[in-house]
Amino acid sequence: MAVAHATIEPPTLMVSSPAPPLCPSVNLTQDDLKKIAAYKAVEHVKSGMVVGLGTGSTAKHAVDRIAHLLQQGKLKDIVGIPTSTKTHEQAVSLGIPLSNLDSHPVVDLAIDGADEVDPELNLVKGRGQKFIVIVDESKLVNYVGGSRLAMPVEVIPFCWNHSLTRLVSLFAYAGCVGELRKYAENGEAFVTDNGNYIIDLYFEKDIGDLKEASDAILRLPGIVEHGMFIGLATSVIVAGVDGVTVKSKVGNELEMRQERQIGFNRQNQNEALQRGGENLGSGQLMMALQRKTQLQRSAGCPKRGAAAEAKIGQRPNGWAAALRPAAAALGLVFVTSTNVVANQRVQFTKGS
Numbered sequence: 203m204a205v206a207h208a209t210i211e212p213p214t215l216m217v218s219s220p221a222p223p224l225c226p227s228v229n230l231t232q233d234d235l236k237k238i239a240a241y242k243a244v245e246h247v248k249s250g251m252v253v254g255l256g257t258g259s260t261a262k263h264a265v266d267r268i269a270h271l272l273q274q275g276k277l278k279d280i281v282g283i284p285t286s287t288k289t290h291e292q293a294v295s296l297g298i299p300l301s302n303l304d305s306h307p308v309v310d311l312a313i314d315g316a317d318e319v320d321p322e323l324n325l326v327k328g329r330g331q332k333f334i335v336i337v338d339e340s341k342l343v344n345y346v347g348g349s350r351l352a353m354p355v356e357v358i359p360f361c362w363n364h365s366l367t368r369l370v371s372l373f374a375y376a377g378c379v380g381e382l383r384k385y386a387e388n389g390e391a392f393v394t395d396n397g398n399y400i401i402d403l404y405f406e407k408d409i410g411d412l413k414e415a416s417d418a419i420l421r422l423p424g425i426v427e428h429g430m431f432i433g434l435a436t437s438v439i440v441a442g443v444d445g446v447t448v449k450s451k452v453g454n455e456l457e458m459r460q461e462r463q464i465g466f467n468r469q470n471q472n473e474a475l476q477r478g479g480e481n482l483g484s485g486q487l488m489m490a491l492q493r494k495t496q497l498q499r500s501a502g503c504p505k506r507g508a509a510a511e512a513k514i515g516q517r518p519n520g521w522a523a524a525l526r527p528a529a530a531a532l533g534l535v536f537v538t539s540t541n542v543v544a545n546q547r548v549q550f551t552k553g554s
């Protein structure tokens with residue numbers, strides 16, 4: 203099976219992009235993190251690919267990004283396979299060419315979100331030659347069910363209550379409770395795209411071997427599918443306030459490789475600042491500027507010695523302008539920008 207080996211760079215702030223992946227605010231929101239993970243995953247999408255388009259607030263950013271790159275002509279000949287009617291609607295509205303698994307049974311790459319990701323990259327919640335899962339760090343759990351979020355099981359509507367009882371008793375040892383998913387608006391049973399119901403299972407404790415649990419669930423009559431995706435993710439991209447981490451599985455073994463963590467964590471910011479900000483990506487520069495300002499404040503010198511500069515290799519022209527709002531938010535003003543072939547350099551200083 204092909205393995206996604208991501209070369210990790212911070213999402214680049216593209217001047218021409220209407221929605222830069224890193225915003226210059228000091229605090230990244232959960233949605234910012236979702237967007238960062240999504241943009242990172244879309245770097246793996248190449249022209250001509252059949253791409254599985256996932257569902258949810260994280261996957262939505264990936265679909266937006268793919269559409270944007272198609273509009274820019276940076277991606278061509280993409281065929282999207284949506285995983286829900288909602289994603290189908292979004293993709294159609296954005297003009298992404300779509301198909302289905304009957305016409306395109308081989309999906310080159312699928313990108314989807316997840317509700318939980320355990321340390322072995324098992325998920326509560328994909329498909330494709332490569333399956334990249336995108337999450338913010340709040341989704342990391344020690345075991346499936348560890349966040350006390352639901353593990354959904356799709357059941358046929360006939361005898362759903364019987365299915366619920368059987369499911370709960372299957373996991374009684376883990377303090378399982380279950381409930382029929384309902385629409386908040388009218389209290390009626392939620393109906394899936396396939397016309398089925400969902401039983402949400404909540405676990406108090408670790409349910410143990412996930413393959414055994416999966417087999418036991420699927421052996422019950424009336425069960426269509428469950429939300430555990432065991433051993434399917436080839437990469438999980440996790441965006442957190444300290445940076446983006448890509449966890450990849452090598453071959454079919456449960457050998458995990460945690461690729462280098464990009465540096466907008468504090469340690470890297472400090473190192474970068476000591477180096478004068480050399481070779482920072484634009485996202486990192488923002489964070490470094492913020493960190494520098496914080497350091498100066500904590501050192502009690504809010505107005506002095508605040509020059510910050512960075513060299514950035516191979517960035518699109520105009521990036522310095524894109525950084526100005528970030529710098530301005532920090533009270534820094536633009537001084538100069540030089541473009542020396544591959545290296546651009548920008549300098550900001552503290553405004554008076």
Ligand SMILES: O=C(CO)[C@H](O)[C@H](O)COP(=O)(O)O
Pocket residue numbers: 256257258259260261314315316317326327
């Ligand atoms: O499995 C899913 C939809 O079926 C979603 O990917 C999962 O629920 C995560 O959603 P979000 O990205 O909104 O947190």
